[in-house]
Amino acid sequence: MSLTESLTAEVSRRALLRGVGGSAALLAVGAAAATPPWSQLQQRMAGTLYVKGSSGYAAVAHGYNPRFDAVWPSAVARCVSAADVSAAVTFASSNAVPFTVRSGGHALTGWSTGTGLVIDTTLISRVTVDSASATATVGAGARLIDVYQRVSSAGLALPGGTCGSVGISGLAMGGGIGALTRPWGLTCDQLTAATVVFADGSVKQVSASRWPGLFWALRGGGGGSFGVATSFTFRLRPAPTFQVYSMSYPMAAAAAVVAGYQSFIATADARLHCELAFRATPSTGSTTLAVTGTWIGSASALTTQLSALIARIGVQPSSRSVSSQSYFTAMLNEAQCTSYATCHLPPEGSIPRVPSAGASTMVYQPLPSDAIAKLIQQVKAGLSVTNATWTGCTVVGLGGAVRSTTTSDSAYGHRNALMMLHYLARWPSRTPPLDGAPFDAYVRGFRAAMAPWCGTAAYVNYLDSAIADYGNAYWPGTYAQLQTVKRGVDPANLFRFAQSVRG
Structure with a gap:
């Protein structure tokens, strides 16, 4: 199926979709409710919801860059599964609560935090390596150093970035530049499939054969515009010396x-x-x-x-x-680290x-x-x-x-x-x-x-x-096609942040 054909198929599903959100970016959903019924969200989650002022809240409220510590979320949902992410997205949409999805929390702009709900994928971090197929399935919250450690223990390698504590989600969806980029390509070039939570709460598998237009966009189109990715599958190669x-x-x-x-x-x-x-x-x-x-x-x-x-x-x-x-x-x-620990x-x-x-x-x-x-x-x-x-x-x-x-x-x-x-x-x-x-x-x-x-x-x-013209700065030659994908899967622009793809 061609990209154009896939988008036509995606548009036909608009009755099913209300929109798609992305990892590590601000996802604004209307105006914040005055008093969100947080207990309802906790009842739907296996993970833990930390409401501002509650025990443990301060330890999970912020991301990597302390310059943004003055921003305090209303609540942080520490998700442990795609089902938890689905529950959080559905809750935020139903209650008009602005929300942000956080992976590693390294956004230089501070856009991986906000004053509404932070949907934190840190605990969705399992890395499973299939040596026979030379692939790894990686949870969206996995830190890059954990991915390196797990794949290398199997004698395999993934091209990644330079910061060990960065989350795999933002790195992979935006490109991924590091020591193996010139020999093997970008991190996004190794992506073969992703699990994505849509705005209606459905969880879908995205690949070259399933939602191919969206799969194309996830490989370099950045987070925040198309879907809340909860896991990625990457092809690996034998680890070099x-x-x-x-x-x-x-x-x-x-x-x-x-x-x-x-x-x-x-x-x-x-x-x-x-x-x-x-x-x-x-x-x-x-x-x-x-x-x-x-x-x-x-x-x-x-x-x-x-x-x-x-x-x-x-x-x-x-x-x-x-x-x-x-x-x-x-x-x-x-990564300027002396040891894995x-x-x-x-x-x-x-x-x-x-x-x-x-x-x-x-x-x-x-x-x-x-x-x-x-x-x-x-x-x-x-x-x-x-x-x-x-x-x-x-x-x-x-x-x-x-x-x-x-x-x-x-x-x-x-x-x-x-x-x-x-x-x-x-x-x-x-x-x-x-x-x-x-x-x-x-x-x-x-x-x-x-x-x-x-x-x-x-x-x-x-x-x-x-x-200002960030679309053509970040995606020269592909921004127009990204906009087509955006219109196909989120025509109402439900999920957006300051520099998201515009339909």
């Missing part, structure tokens, strides 16, 4: 590094993951530059790759290190909740010399951001297997991007909290400074409320 490398350069060589890097990565072997990490630390007045990445080939072959990269840069690194690591060890290190938020682990701001630019053409100069200028400008722990920009090489999947197969629109610029700012968690506005201003100023050369394209997993 990684060669992990790092090279440091003085900032004086930054222009040569960027120019050489972007020239090299455009045609580099797809087995090589490579990025540049610029960091500015205001407290020390220092800026640093590192070239880091992974290789899923032999150590001797990596030596050849790095020699070619260094030759393209034209400057020898100040230092260089290479180590051989297992898939899981490499994923732990990429510590790679969780407290109280389970020791990953700190750090206030942060971020934005991104997808780059399609090599940066000319004046754009490179501007990038370096903006990195150094981070030294003037008062109270910042650090600021900077990570330049992530794309291409490779990302281009192997087309926009006919998925909604991800940046298939031909050369690289991504990820702008970041972090600051201390304090009481009272610091105002996030100056840090937002830095990352958005960085993005605006690069726009004359790069345009407005951005990565949906780094949501940025300052982007």
Whole structure:
């Protein structure tokens, strides 16, 4: 069945559907009821409903980023199954309660929380691996590090992201960029099926043969517009051995590094993951530059790759290190974790909740010399951001297997991007909290400074409320089709948030 045919079939079911919601995004359903009958929802759930002020509420009220801790939900439904999610969605719709669906709670905009009902999928986190078919079925609330641990224990691997505590839902539906992206593709490219709760409370299996239009949209179309995903099925591959490398350069060589890097990565072997990490630390007045990445080939072959990269840069690194690591060890290190046990938020682990701001630019053409100069200028400008722990920009090489999947197969629109610029700012968690506005201003100023050369394209997993034409920024070339899907499954736009797909 073609996408157009599938949408026609979906439209014919409008009498059944009232709309579809999405994970990790604000789902506004009318005006909030004055006094929601919360006891009715608890009676329908196997999980626990925490009403504001009740015992245990404070421990589940907030997501990853403490800058949004001033937002207190009216209630948090800790769901343990798709049936619980169904009950919560039906309750919110029937009682006109605005609600938000939370997976990992990492949204840079704070849109994974709200003042109404938070439908929390954290406890729907089981990871089941079928070694015979090399697939994994993953609960929507699973953290990425738990997925890595479970699949690696079976000798298998999934391309994912870099943050161990991020929820699988938002990562997978928005794309998923990490060490195995260039060799194997995005996380969304590995998706073969999903379980989705619709607005009428029905639970449906979505795949290329069942609701194919919606399946296309879930692969890169982001969360929040089409359905509350409660589980995902991914194809896996045998876990590779990684060669992990790092090279440091003085900032004086930054222009040569960027120019050489972007020239090299455009045609580099797809087995090589490579990025540049610029960091500015205001407290020390220092800026640093590192070239880091992974290789899923032999150590001797990596030596050849790095020699070619260094030759393209034209400057020898100040230092260089290479180590051989297992898939899981490499994923732990990429998440900056010392062990699996510590790679969780407290109280389970020791990953700190750090206030942060971020934005991104997808780059399609090599940066000319004046754009490179501007990038370096903006990195150094981070030294003037008062109270910042650090600021900077990570330049992530794309291409490779990302281009192997087309926009006919998925909604991800940046298939031909050369690289991504990820702008970041972090600051201390304090009481009272610091105002996030100056840090937002830095990352958005960085993005605006690069726009004359790069345009407005951005990565949906780094949501940025300052982007006006977000549809074409996040989904160039696929947004119109996403709107068609939206009209087919949710013509009344029941589920929406500030940057959801509009029908």
